[in-house]
Every structure is written in structure tokens, then in C-alpha cells.
Amino acid sequence: MNLIDVKNLTKRFPMGKGEFTALKNINITIGKGEFVGLIGPSGSGKTTLLNILGSLDVPSDGEAIVLGNSIGALSAKQSAMLRKESLGFIFQSYNLLQVHTVYENVEFPLLLLKLPAAERKMMVMEALAWVGLTDKAKSKPPQLSGGECQRVAIARAMVKRPSLVLADEPTANLDAANSHNILKTMEALNRDLNTTFVFATHDEKVIGYLRRKIFLLDGRIDKDEVVEHS
Amino acid sequence: MKLAIKLAYRNLIGAGLRTWLNVVVLSFSFVVIIWMKGVMVGWDYQAKTDMTNWEIGGGQYWHQTYDPFDPFTFADSHAPIPQELLPDVECGAIEPMLIAQATIYPQGRMQPISIRGIRPSQRIFMLPTHRLDSLTDAIPAVIGNMVARNLKLSVGDYVTIRWRDAQGMFDAADVVIVDVFSCNVPAVEAGKIYIALDKLQSMLMLPNQASLLTFADAEKERPQVEGWTLKSKGELTKSVDDLIKTKTVGQSVFYMILLLLAMLAIFDTQVLSIFRRQKEIGTYIALGYTRRQVVGLFTVEGAMHSILAALVAAVYGMPFLIWQAKAGWTMPMDVSDYGMAMAQTLYPVYSIGLVLSTVLIVVLVTTVVSYWPARKIAKMNPTEALRGKIQ
Ligand SMILES: Nc1ncnc2c1ncn2[C@@H]1O[C@H](COP(=O)(O)OP(=O)(O)O)[C@@H](O)[C@H]1O
Numbered sequence: 001m002n003l004i005d006v007k008n009l010t011k012r013f014p015m016g017k018g019e020f021t022a023l024k025n026i027n028i029t030i031g032k033g034e035f036v037g038l039i040g041p042s043g044s045g046k047t048t049l050l051n052i053l054g055s056l057d058v059p060s061d062g063e064a065i066v067l068g069n070s071i072g073a074l075s076a077k078q079s080a081m082l083r084k085e086s087l088g089f090i091f092q093s094y095n096l097l098q099v100h101t102v103y104e105n106v107e108f109p110l111l112l113l114k115l116p117a118a119e120r121k122m123m124v125m126e127a128l129a130w131v132g133l134t135d136k137a138k139s140k141p142p143q144l145s146g147g148e149c150q151r152v153a154i155a156r157a158m159v160k161r162p163s164l165v166l167a168d169e170p171t172a173n174l175d176a177a178n179s180h181n182i183l184k185t186m187e188a189l190n191r192d193l194n195t196t197f198v199f200a201t202h203d204e205k206v207i208g209y210l211r212r213k214i215f216l217l218d219g220r221i222d223k224d225e226v227v228e229h230s
Numbered sequence: 231m232k233l234a235i236k237l238a239y240r241n242l243i244g245a246g247l248r249t250w251l252n253v254v255v256l257s258f259s260f261v262v263i264i265w266m267k268g269v270m271v272g273w274d275y276q277a278k279t280d281m282t283n284w285e286i287g288g289g290q291y292w293h294q295t296y297d298p299f300d301p302f303t304f305a306d307s308h309a310p311i312p313q314e315l316l317p318d319v320e321c322g323a324i325e326p327m328l329i330a331q332a333t334i335y336p337q338g339r340m341q342p343i344s345i346r347g348i349r350p351s352q353r354i355f356m357l358p359t360h361r362l363d364s365l366t367d368a369i370p371a372v373i374g375n376m377v378a379r380n381l382k383l384s385v386g387d388y389v390t391i392r393w394r395d396a397q398g399m400f401d402a403a404d405v406v407i408v409d410v411f412s413c414n415v416p417a418v419e420a421g422k423i424y425i426a427l428d429k430l431q432s433m434l435m436l437p438n439q440a441s442l443l444t445f446a447d448a449e450k451e452r453p454q455v456e457g458w459t460l461k462s463k464g465e466l467t468k469s470v471d472d473l474i475k476t477k478t479v480g481q482s483v484f485y486m487i488l489l490l491l492a493m494l495a496i497f498d499t500q501v502l503s504i505f506r507r508q509k510e511i512g513t514y515i516a517l518g519y520t521r522r523q524v525v526g527l528f529t530v531e532g533a534m535h536s537i538l539a540a541l542v543a544a545v546y547g548m549p550f551l552i553w554q555a556k557a558g559w560t561m562p563m564d565v566s567d568y569g570m571a572m573a574q575t576l577y578p579v580y581s582i583g584l585v586l587s588t589v590l591i592v593v594l595v596t597t598v599v600s601y602w603p604a605r606k607i608a609k610m611n612p613t614e615a616l617r618g619k620i621q
């Protein structure tokens with residue numbers, strides 16, 4: 001079974017008196033363990049597609065089936081459940097809870113899942129170890145560098161070991177060294193935990209790590225190519 | 231809910247100064263409302279106690295034509311003490327009082343005054359009536375502070391009074407002021423002079439007669455007596471309740487304003503937070519919250535201000551309120567001209583019910599003003615919230 005099945009998906013936004021079509025008749029399937037990127041210039045519809053896959057938005061036409069759930073057909077509760085249990089998000093601007101410590105930020109998804117305290121602690125410490133931030137557990141986001149913030153965000157997305165992680169321009173605010181650092185971290189997690197990663201990006205550094213590249217142009221799929229491994 | 235409380239607490243504490251400003255304003259409302267209500271309860275209690283001790287005892291029989299608000303009734307409002315009450319009068323359980331209208335001539339001026347005849351041995355009232363037994367060349371009399379000031383009389387002064395006896399004959403005599411008392415019940419002193427009952431009875435030629443019969447014990451069942459109207463203590467103190475009720479209305483307006491200010495601060499904080507924290511709201515949703523749950527979180531956050539405020543209020547309010555209850559609150563203005571039973575110093579009285587109901591009301595109102603703006607979150611588009619684009 002495919003992890004993601006997008007069939008004839010169209011997304012329109014109301015704009016002024018008319019409508020703006022951000023995605024036109026998209027068809028993609030993504031399987032378990034892929035490390036795939038939606039690549040395209042700004043405004044090509046990457047974020048829109050990622051949001052639909054993340055059940056934060058719904059298709060106007062067609063279908064997006066994620067982990068067996070048809071996104072357009074889910075109730076508010078069901079889509080929240082899907083995000084809570086199976087999806088991880090990584091944002092361009094990190095979106096950490098500023099007044100919470102690193103530990104608390106990473107613990108948050110586990111609190112939502114109502115896991116017992118001892119189990120939470122073990123999982124948080126493990127996630128912090130993956131991203132190399134064990135010693136910053138008590139810091140708060142304003143005290144961290146951009147690279148560290150994004151690593152916290154990765155730990156938060158990964159801590160519950162979701163099936164699918166959606167990362168929207170994760171390196172856009174980072175310098176080259178930090179970008180490579182977090183990409184290597186995600187690559188390792190993808191390999192070790194078999195977590196599927198879907199990126200939205202136009203950053204060459206990210207593109208270099210992808211194993212599959214889906215090019216978007218004006219809301220359409222322009223090219224879908226698998227990188228041959230050397 | 232437990233998670234919402236935990237998160238709300240972290241967010242509030244994390245917000246720092248803004249939270250504490252709101253909390254201090256709210257806590258101030260708590261303390262002031264409890265204090266003001268306490269003063270009212272204390273006043274009510276004090277006024278009733280003062281009335282009991284100085285004016286009405288445990289209740290009264292009024293001569294059937296007696297009307298305290300109509301001095302013209304005084305001349306005819308007297309009758310022999312009823313036979314069936316005589317034993318109680320003998321043992322002091324009932325205290326007769328005779329009332330007559332008269333004229334007093336302090337320093338040659340002329341003023342109407344009401345003479346009250348009372349037994350020097352009485353124990354129901356705090357009036358210094360034992361002084362009426364003084365051996366002097368004139369009739370011993372006691373008056374209140376206010377009267378002494380108005381008539382420019384002090385202890386040892388002689389003054390002429392003129393009255394009409396039962397036959398309508400005018401007569402005059404000198405009285406000597408043997409004591410000046412101070413009391414908080416204006417009705418007891420205003421326009422009144424107290425002399426010994428038997429003296430007044432003989433002056434008026436009304437032996438064994440009285441206008442009022444005051445009994446000591448409020449609990450004891452009192453029979454109806456022909457020609458006399460029975461006034462229970464509850465009836466006689468009702469005027470205090472009414473008065474305090476009217477004062478409470480004005481006071482309510484004051485703390486409504488206070489509460490409104492605190493609520494406005496919370497409301498403002500909520501509106502601002504919902505606007506400024508869109509990305510955070512989007513993040514909560516991305517992490518698996520429903521929009522409703524985020525509304526709940528923000529509501530708990532707002533309402534928690536009042537819980538923190540209650541704690542802060544307890545820290546500085548409790549010592550203050552306890553100190554006030556002990557030391558009392560002395561009013562800055564002179565209250566003796568208010569024309570109501572009011573001590574210069576009021577001692578607030580707080581009940582558990584008062585404290586709990588105040589806390590409950592403030593928490594409830596805070597929750598409502600927190601929820602009101604937070605409802606907007608339920609209509610937010612999560613993707614737009616994440617982009618921080620909502621106006
Ligand atoms: N909520 C929206 N309302 C109207 N237009 C939108 C909305 N979201 C995105 N768009 C438009 O859809 C197009 C694709 O946007 P987006 O998916 O954010 O592109 P990308 O992420 O590739 O830069 C853009 O032209 C954008 O202006």
C-alpha cells in the first residue's frame with residue numbers, strides 16, 4: 001500500500017471575485033521510506049500541496065489519501081488525530097513554543113498522545129540525542145541559534161516516530177553548514193527509522209540529498225524523477 | 231483539560247510582565263470587593279448591635295398612637311403600664327419609657343426637645359442613666375454629644391425646660407446636665423434629653439404611665455397587649471437593612487467598574503494574544519490539536535489569570551483584611567451628621583460565603599471574557615494561521 005496517493009488533485013483559492021487555481025490535476029504516489037522533495041520556484045504550489053498532505057487543508061477536487069485517510073472526508077477530530085498520531089511537521093521558521101524549554105517543546109506531541117511520564121522522558125531524551133541537543137534540554141528557543149532551533153523542531157517532529165514527516169523549506173533560514181547538518185540528521189533518521197520525508201524546497205543543498213525529485217511549475221507536475229544511487 | 235491547564239500555566243508564566251500586570255489588577259479587585267462587602271456586613275452588624283444596646287433592646291411595645299416620626303403624637307401617646315407586664319417591669323426585664331414634648335432654653339434661645347423619662351436603675355440600654363440619681367438642686371439630666379454641641383451645653387450646666395402637663399397646664403423647671411454620652415445611633419440622642427422616669431411622671435401628672443415598653447430578651451415570645459403595638463426586633467432593625475441595601479447599590483456600581491477594568495485588561499490581552507500568536511495557534515493544530523481544543527486552551531489561559539490573582543490576593547489581601555477587621559476603618563469624614571446609625575470606625579466582617587462567592591464571580595466573569603475573543607480561533611484557517619496572515 002502506498003503511504004500517499006494523490007489522484008487528480010486540484011486546489012483553488014477564492015481570490016477577489018474569482019478563483020485562483022494553485023494546484024492543477026496533481027497525481028502522485030509516495031511509498032514508505034521515501035526521501036522525496038517537491039521542488040519549484042516560489043508560488044508554484046509546494047506549500048499548498050504539503051498542507052493538504054498534512055490535513056491542514058482540503059482538496060477542491062480530486063483526492064489525497066494519506067495513510068489510508070481521504071483528507072477531504074475527515075472530520076476536524078479525525079484529521080487532528082491523523083496529525084497527532086502519524087504526522088510530523090517541520091517549518092521554515094521552526095514554530096517552536098517560545099516560552100517552553102527545548103525539553104517541553106519536544107515533549108509536547110507525547111503529552112497530546114497522553115503517554116506516561118517515564119515513557120515520555122525516555123523518548124524525549126532519545127529524540128534530543130538524535131539531533132545532538134541533549135545538553136540544551138533546559139534552554140528556551142530564544143537562547144538557541146537558528147540551526148539549533150531547527151534541530152529542536154526535527155526532534156519534536158520525530159519524537160513520536162511518525163510515519164510521515166512534512167518539511168516546508170526547512171533550510172531557508174539556515175546557513176550552509178547548518179543546512180547540511182540538519183539534512184544529514186534527517187537522512188539518518190529516514191534510514192534508521194524508515195520514516196518517510198516529504199520536503200517542499202527550492203534550495204540546491206536540500207535537492208542534493210533527495211532520492212526523488214518532483215518538480216512543480218505553476219501548480220502542475222513538471223517532472224518526477226528518481227535519483228539513481230551510485 | 232489537565233494538559234490545557236499545564237500548557238496554559240506555562241504560557242502565562244512565560245508571558246511574564248503582562249500576565250502579572252493583569253493578575254495584580256484582578257487581585258486588587260478581589261481584595262477591594264471583599265473589603266467593601268465586608269465593611270457593609272460589619273456596618274449592618276454594628277448598626278444593629280448599637281440599636282439593640284441603645285434604642286430598641288430585644289423589641290418594644292409602642293403605645294398604639296405613638297409614631298416616632300410625628301412628634302405631635304407624643305403628647306397623647308401614653309397609658310398606664312399594662313397589668314400583665316408589671317412583674318417583668320418590676321424585675322427589669324421590661325423597661326418603661328415616657329415621652330413628652332417640651333421646650334428648652336439654652337442661653338436664652340428656645341428649642342423644641344423631647345424629654346424621655348427612664349428608670350435610673352435600667353440595665354437594657356447603655357445610657358448612663360445611673361447618673362440620673364444624682365442629688366442636685368435641679369433635675370438631673372443626661373444628653374448626647376451631638377445635642378450638647380448643638381445647645382452648647384456641658385456637664386454641670388443648668389438649663390430651663392418648659393412643658394405642658396396632662397391637664398394642659400404649662401410649667402417650667404431647671405435641669406442640670408449630669409452626663410454627656412456618645413453613641414452611634416442618632417435617633418437616641420438627636421433632640422432628646424433623658425431624666426428619671428418617676429420625675430417625668432410627676433411633672434406630667436401621669437403616674438405609672440409610659441409611652442414605650444422595651445424588653446431585654448428578643449427570644450422570648452411576647453403576647454399581644456390591648457392598646458399597645460408589639461414591635462419585634464426584626465421589624466425595628468428592618469430600617470437598617472433597607473438603608474444598607476441602598477448603600478450597597480451605590481457600592482456595587484463601584485466594584486462593577488473595578489471588575490470591568492480588570493475584565494477589559496483580560497479581554498485586551500486575549501485579543502492581542504490571539505492576533506500575535508497565530509503561528510503558535512497554527513502549530514498547535516499541526517501538532518494534533520483541534521481548533522476547539524485551542525479555543526479551550528486560550529480560555530483556560532485567560533481564566534487562569536483569576537486563579538493566580540486569587541493566590542496573589544491571598545498573599546497581600548489576607549493580612550490586610552484581617553488587620554482591617556481588627557483595627558477597623560475610620561471614615562475620613564465626620565459621620566455624625568449622616569442621620570443614620572453609623573460608627574465613625576467600621577469593623578469589616580467577612581464570611582466564607584462572601585469570599586467564595588466573590589472568587590466564584592470573578593473566575594466566572596474572567597472565563598467568559600477569555601472565551602469570548604478566543605471563539606475566533608475556531609473559525610481560523612490553520613494554514614493561514616501558520617503563515618500569520620489573519621488580520
Ligand atoms: N490561502 C490562500 N489564498 C489565496 N491564495 C493562496 C493561498 N495560499 C496560497 N495561495 C497562492 O497559491 C500559490 C501557491 O502558493 P504556495 O503553495 O504557498 O507556493 P510555494 O509554497 O510553492 O511558494 C501562490 O500564488 C499563492 O499566492
Ligand SMILES: [Mg+2]
Binds near residue numbers: 046047048168200
Ligand atoms: Mg511555500
